Amino acid sequence: MSEPVRSAPGSLPLSRLAEPLLRRLSELLDRAAPGKGWRDLAQRAGSRGRVRLSPLDLEQCSLKVLEPEGSPSWSLLKLLGDRGCTVVELMEFLQALEHTEALQCLSHSGIKIVVQPDSQAVLSGQVVKLCCWATGHPFVHYQWFKQEKEVPHGNSPELVLSPVNVNDSGFYICRVNSECSFAFSRWARLEVCDLQGTSHADLQEQSNDRPVATDKVALLIGNMSYWNHPQLKAPMVDVYELTNLLRQLDFKVVSLLDLTESEMRNAVDEFLLLLDKGVYGLLYYAGHGYENYGNSFMVPIDAPNPYRSANCLCVQNILKLMQEKETGLNVFLLDMCRKRNEYDDTILILDALKVTANIVFGYATCQGAEAFEIQQLGLANGIFMKFLKDRLLEDKKITVLLDEVAEDMGKCHLTKGKQALEIRSSLSEKRALTDPIQQTISSAESLARNLQWAKAHELPESMYLEFKCGVQIQLGFAAEFSNVMIIYTRIVKKPPEIVVCRAYVTDFALDLDVDPKEANKGTPEETGSYLVSKDLPKHCLYTRLSSLQKLREHLIFTVCLHYEYPGIEDTMDERKEVNVGKPLIAKLGLHHGFKNNNCLPTCCMANNPFHNQIESSPVASKYYVPSHCQPNSCPGIYHPNRVCSDSIRQPEACSCNGTSRILASRHEVWNYSPSVEKSNVPVETTDDTVELEFLLSDNLRFSKQQ
Template sequence: MSIDTLSEEVLNRLSLMLDNATCGWRQLASAVSEVPKFRCSEIDLTNCSLQVLKPEGSSGRTLLAWLADRSCSLDFLLHCLRKMDHQEAVQYLTPTAVAETIQIQVQPQAQQATVGSRVVLTCRAIGPPGLNYQWFRGNEEPQSQAISEGDTLLLECKAEANPPAQYEWYHDTVIISQQKTHSLKIPCVTTAHRGQYRCKVFNLYHKCWSDTATVTIDVQMPDGQKVDSLNIRPQEVTDQPLLAKRFYATDKVALLIGNMNYLYHTQLCAPIADVHELTNLLRQMDFKVVSLLDLNWQEMHSAVTEFLLLLDKGVYGLLYFAGHGYENYGNSFMVPIDAPASYTSEHCLCVQNILTRMQQKETGLNIFLLDMCRKRNPNDDIIVQPGQLKVTANIVFGYATCVDAEAYEVKREDVSNGIFISFLKRRVCEDEKVTVMLDRVAEDMGRCEITRGRQALELRSNLSERRALTDQIQASECSASYSARNLQWAVAHVLPKSHYIKFDCGVTVQLGFAAEFSNIMVIYTRILEKPKEIISCSAQLTDFPEDVDIDLKKSNQETLLEAGSLLLIKENLPSPEDPSLYTRIRSLQRLRRELSFTVCLHYTYSSMDEEIQERQPVTVGKPLVSKLNLHEPRPPRAWSGSSSLGLDSFNVPECSSFAECSTSVGSLSNTWSCDVKIGRDFSTTDSPSSSRSVNIPEETDSPELINAPKPLVVSKSLPLSRVNDSNYKFSDLYN
């Protein structure tokens, strides 16, 4: 039985289970590769990965379709799912596979019989070995009843399921608390108990609803007569009880910033993993995510400005920041990597100012997740006055720690996670109101011994509606805006196409590209063809522009780990059988022109001992976020003397800076030509940042700083399964 025999509903459900980073389609692609014909090529994996760029794209569904085209059997798929320990998919698919293979050949027929005579009903089926039959008489459903006041009401609903079924009873669509068994018993009923009753039966994988049972209550009059209760018309039977109103977003966009490599402050380790994991989780919920590492003051301002351009009426906007921060007079400030040692609000971004600008877009939900310290800054006595907030009842703040407290990382040998993300990542995809989800995160953090009494999640919210991160997108009313946002987001995530370079000696070299973040890219080189007389050959990259950040000691390495990439997995890149050299390019947001470099081919002939070199220049355009020119100031607006920072210094245009892109919506190749020029012809002397495109370090003799206690030292990833590991000590924490 092949995968292509599965129903559309089964494939969609299975795809959802595979669209995750920890045990998903990438792991399945690796598992099926034990059979050569199911081994995915680099192009196949890239095609699956790029499905996240589509509004309704699914990487898991694309992989399943690819396997179906190669006649992959359902048994082999189940074998691979068991191999990767995907219990949910195995349990879901096993009964589906059995159901697909069972065929009933003879159905029971209706019969008429006299009392005392013999009745024979026949059912015959074919299927897998061990096929069993089970007969049912009637429906084990709640039955409508008419009883009197003071009587006992008993309703029953029975179901068989594996795992065992659980029960919930509803009275007129309202759940009856404390009723969790197959029977509902109410002693001494009154007229308040009349109405319609239904039972929901569910387990981990399925749910169903019983038929509706209407209960009428007869009222006993003083003279002993009975009076029928009010005549209640039965409601139309629906698939489920009336639920709370479901809300929708016109779109969902997120800006994630992780600052680690500070010029004048303690280096951090966790933001790289925190931003990476949250990016993957948000994309599973259809968020358009821009993820950026290590931004200076100008780049952070420009990134927020571009983020604001993605917002519109009804859009869900989420901003996450991991790095150094502080809180003064109720305002939160995010610290860029170039902030001087004695920074003030002038050198930072005020979160409340960003919120004011977001509200002007009439967003449906504004979410801020701030993974930073909230200690007071003794150098900053300025009281910032953000713009007046609207009464919108759609704001949610999730602070990783409390006021005047610090946030921590946990030291590990590999990639680090902050405490906040360690707990958030197991809850963030729950289909719950945002505040309910964050409350559960707070409860989880409260049970962690290493941070109890030191770090606790604080939630601030005025959210009055049941809005969740998992809410679906309905863009019909704003289709033009939705398409524009898709284009804006996609253009900042376009990788160069693979290059194939032919050298005079007959060697062909492939250049491939993979994105680690929106501003970090890995380039790999591998030899595709070489003449037999060449015995050794390698292609190395050199002569990169000064704009981008490259660790020369880690360039042209044989493994991703040696190249400094801790997060990319090999499924994104060539298979291990094809030797490759990897080079990691950071800070693409600072690239001022097209990315150019040189491919240097080193090779040796069998008849010669001396190594020969050939060089070819390559230009690959402006990859990923470099198209946004975040290094450039955005247009200023009237300067507010009450605040020396924030986005009030920018006149955010209502149109996108991509309006001048010489391209079509359907093209996402590396031929995009985007010069962000709208409103840029202005005098920089009008900008509050005109005196410093990069922050100038400032020294101080403040005794508070000189005598300040040293920050705790720590950093590195906290695996989810070991959050409460008693081996961790407070001395393992980094501030």
């Protein structure tokens, strides 16, 4: 069977555009300023002989305004499509009309990479598949590169190397192209081991030295703003820093702040969907907690006072559910107090855990003790995270790494005798968080996992709004956490006759509880966002939207523009309503009631001691270069969501005797005045990464798919 004929990108018929995009274009043309409306488009299109429009055609389009939901522009676009007008021709017409907002709908703002390629370690002779899937208007196509060289025939979403050999080892990246712009995937490292001259025993030894994961996923929850209990401060910073470190280790991370009981249970359910056979699963929790009879409980922000096990999530029950997924490694990092809850005499009777050699618990404090935060003038960590973040990227067995963290914590005299790290483990292999990802040949599960994760991390598209007065405003979006988003606005064009011009966002859904006094601020810090300030564009107004998991409908808000003309005292006003869909975690509907009983206690009774301990068995492992490092052959090129580990791993001396630090337990926290603390990890934004694009543009030559 012959290959299907593919149209050149520029010849894509206008009739092939998706209906939502056509509707959006119609709305823009229907209410366009003089000189940019549908009649002007018809005049431009009429200059082309094969799409010439008669007076009768224009009259039929005009009569659509008499229909309840009629649109002259919709009728015109349909007519142009039927007569063979292409997308490129339409863009030329819009360019001539200088209709910037309509052009934005057809250009780079539509590119979204929803599945990123994963690093892999394989044996020569196997079949390797690197996947990069993207969406965009009106179309996208792909170019794969190995370092700075284009891969021959690498013009599809899946790059298949069959059979793979040692020479294929290296770093790969995919460039996704549209008509007017492009976007890059993250780097994927491919390691290929040669079978020749290697005995079966050698291969077995190599396998034992370097276990692999089929994928890595992490759920990070930080609870601070409790309704009925003392507020906490450090979980926000702890979750943010751990997120950025785990991403460098190729983890798919979901980071959430301030969850209610139902939201926590539903978040765990979504986390379980990301797990599969051989996947490394990591759960980190920072907030209030307690431990009764060997079972650990995480306390949601809406827990009553006093709370009991029925109001909280049992960690051991989550472990049981993870085991059912046949995960390759289960890591629990619990940064919470472990004192007994005197108000809770209920003892959970859980189904017996499977006997597996892949469980690691890292408790921030010993049984019966409290976990502490270090309060200071700037943003601060919990004691556990302060020491953990300095070692997390080290290529060591996870239990060995935690042992060294425990030793570091023991040197801090401020918490000596109050807090000590406790490790429980059944791990018998040298498994580390730095282990490479090796997918199976059948990637259906991996693809589904990638799509599920991408669904919860999709930002709205950056957009430009054109007002009738000629002012143009940019709306941009950045993700601080999976449920916290920053909206920034700036005026990018202003007619010279306008002397004063101000724009702000308002009218947000009541679900989000946005305080107008904390919105549209001149710095991110004024909105409560202290972690991403250096990575956001300057000279904007910033609004921070938290608790996106509570959003029940699309995020719709209003952009208000105030402007003045010289000699006129009255202020002019224009308003535009913007609908950006459901951003980030809002798509998963965590606000709904319990989706199932996955996280509910299976049985309970009073005064029946139940204790499940796992012995620690740390084993040293040799040094290994982590797979997240950038290729030396591509100097100056970086991925916007990663940084070189050296910029984070530098150990800092513990100056716990400083007077600016205040120790507070997870039960009792002192107030502090946050100040700007710059982060060295870039934030995800919808703006193009300019430095990346220009550097790569010089090295990665664009060529159209044949």
